[in-house]
Amino acid sequence: MKYYILAGEASGDLHGSNLMKALLKEDPDAEIRFWGGDLMQQVGGTLVSHYKERAFMGFAEVIMNLRKIFGFIKFCKQDIAQFNPDVIIFIDNSGFNLRIAKWAKQQGFKTNYYISPQVWASRAGRVESIKRDIDKMFVILPFEKEFYLKYNYHVEFVGHPLIDAIADRKQVDIYAFREEHNLGDKDIIALLPGSRKQEITKMLSVMLSVIDDFPNYQFVVAGAPSQTDEFYQEFIKNKNVKFITNKTYDLLSLSSAALVASGTATLEAALFKVPQVVCYKGSWLSYQIAKRIITLKFISLVNLIMDREVVTELIQNDFTRKNLVQELNAILKGTKKEQLFLDYFELEQKLGGKGASAKAAKLIVKDLQ
Template structure:
């Protein structure tokens, strides 16, 4: 079978690569053409475009790069038409992927959506597009199945692929990891500032503002694979270190973490590291988002899945140094830390266990 896969960001690259691995095990004739990143490329096939050329954050940035986005959509349609895949597999990234779903369906290509867009938070009307143009909806959050059922869309809850990704990693010995990366004996506070340049610059500035209050710790920045090491050099000194493409190893060695909202909040939880979730966008983008986002009380996946506050979220004007210091102290020691770790165990149970990629591959091959 010929598979055309579109993943537009780092998390999609991870989940897309694991799905490709599962498909190869079940389909010896599998051929891949994809939009994604380095992890998907390691599984073989043709990388059409890297996600680092697709990631535009916020309403203003999207508007400023609209011509590029429209050109990418046009190119993608032409590429699909020329290569005639058996399956189009879409991984999240809804603004782009829902346009491609309609185009592919009209060509008679089977359309699979793996990892639902967050329609339960905003743009709920897009469910009608999925109903018309998607053959199979594969969801990874337990409440999403009920959401789609309410809208008359059949979906499959396959479990969360991060459980597989984390369990299958060959993680480095903690002491070896510290030694290889020039880390000292102080306990570590990990900084996960995101993956986009604009986002990282904004978040690192506020995250590092807490340093004077935690001199007994060393801070380590988790570098995004889409950004060069040179980008981070201005933040590094004798007590602020940097590692790249080793986020899971870093988290395992850490006492706590400051994490920009997104998939990283769930990754941190699954590795049992207490965290404070941070988010700050431009004032205009945030004001627009507040008007559009409905029916949710949280921004982190941890809290959304548990449907209550497990980890503290500091958003927009609440994200400043004094609040960050206060919340970080709570997760480093004491009762709050123990509560978070207990809740993480319940979180893993709700996510349905391992095997998401295998389940997804089985369903795809039955379409």
């Protein structure tokens, strides 16, 4: 069978790579062509476009790059038509993928979606177009199945692929890792400022501003694979902070706390049982627009899944050095830290256990057969 997979961002690349491995187990002769990243490329198949070329964040940034985005859409349609796949598999990245899905369905292609667009967060009216354009939807958050049922759309809950990604990773040698990166013997506080230039620019400097308030800890910035080391050095300069790129899981596995940009990383930190403060700051325009269309009580996946405040969220004007210091102190010691561990274990149970990629692949291949 021929599979065309469309993924964006580092998280889409991770989940796409695991789905590709599972598809190849189910269908060893699978021919896969994809938009993704380095992890998907390591599995095999043919990389058409790297997600780094399409890393735009926020409403204002997207508007500024519309011509480039429409060029990618046009090229993608041409490439799909030429490849003529048995199924197109969309992974998250709704702004791009839903436009392709509408066209693909009109052309008669079979359409599957793995990791739902976050229509439960804003513009729920998109569910109607998803029902029209997507033949099968595989969701990874427990509340999504119930959400879609309200619109009479049956979807499959397969569990969250991060559980597999974390469970299957090679265990790090803590002492060797500390020595390799010259981390010393202090407890570590990880800084995860996101993967896109815009969010890193908005957040990393504020995160770094708390270092002097915690002299007994070693701060470490987790670099994203989508950015160069030189880009981070503009912010780090001569500060007493270490920088480690593309080893976020290893870093989280030995961190005492973390400051985390809202997104998938909040769930990753929780699954590693790391006490965290969730941070978000966008451009003024992007934030004003988002505030008016997003209907959620929370922005972090941890709180959304638990349907209550488990981790503190510092958003926009609340994201200040003073508030970060206060919240970091709270999660580094005392009853708040203990409660977080209990909540994290409950969260993991809600996510449905291992095997998300395998379940999705089995359902995709079975449908084709």
